[in-house]
Amino acid sequence: MEQLQVPRNRQQKPFRYEACWLLKEESSKLVEEAWRAPRKTVNKMQGTIERLKNCKSRLTQWSKKTFDIAKREVCAQMDYISTLQERNTGQLTEEIKQAQQEANKLLEVENIKWKQRAKQRWLSEGDRNTKYFHQCASDRRKSNVVRKLMDSNGQAVSSKEGICALFQEYFTDIFTSSNPSKPEACIASMEA
Structure with a gap:
């Protein structure tokens, strides 16, 4: 007997605004552009829903492109700093400081993203009377x-x-x- 492979429906993750997007000016411009795009419907409620979907779509695409690149930039920046430090005999100090500042900016974006994720997990799981919530409270105490x-x-x-x-x-x-x-x-x- 032949078995049919039925693809599992992946649950689509809910859209969440990322706090780290605030660090990039492009995010607010994207929202403005998406919101000002011409509506296809006359109904105001449908128009608002359409605009929200447009914002979601644009922000999601932009975020994937921008922040996937940012991860690679962090690694490249750290490698660059290591190379400078190995070659430094005193004359590259300023260049190293600038590279470290740039790396810190990139790392701050990651830090904000993970802080928000941790808070989301706490908000979703911590409000319930769960083992996770009790473990966190006990560990803190x-x-x-x-x-x-x-x-x-x-x-x-x-x-x-x-x-x-x-x-x-x-x-x-x-x-x-x-x-x-x-x-x-x-x-x-x-x-x-």
């Missing part, structure tokens, strides 16, 4: 707790009161002086 400290004698202190006393003692020592010399000079320098 664990990393934000001081369970024990070592005192100046090398003894472990784990009681809440003892830890509070150690913190207080530590910061009191830092911000007080046991042997102030010429406090007038210090105060005068702060007033100047």
Whole structure:
């Protein structure tokens, strides 16, 4: 018996505006052009839907082209910086700084994109009472707790009161002086 290969329908990803698009002037120009394109319908609601679809289409195509190139540019820029650093004997310092600034701009775009993606995941999965949400909350709570400290004698202190006393003692020592010399000079320098 012959089996038929039925292609699976891939779910189309929902369109989301990428925050990193704001870093490129072309994105706002694309939206304006798409919005000002002549409408094919007379109905205002259908015209608005048509414009939104046009914006979506143009932004999606532009983003694929622009940001796929950006990934390659980051790699090329990092290679360029490595080459400059290997050849540098002191005369290429400015060129290296400029290349690093350019690489930082490119990396910032990637950083914004991934921050937004992480936030989207948190918003979609974190609002539900899921294992993922509880794990994130538990991990954060664990990393934000001081369970024990070592005192100046090398003894472990784990009681809440003892830890509070150690913190207080530590910061009191830092911000007080046991042997102030010429406090007038210090105060005068702060007033100047």
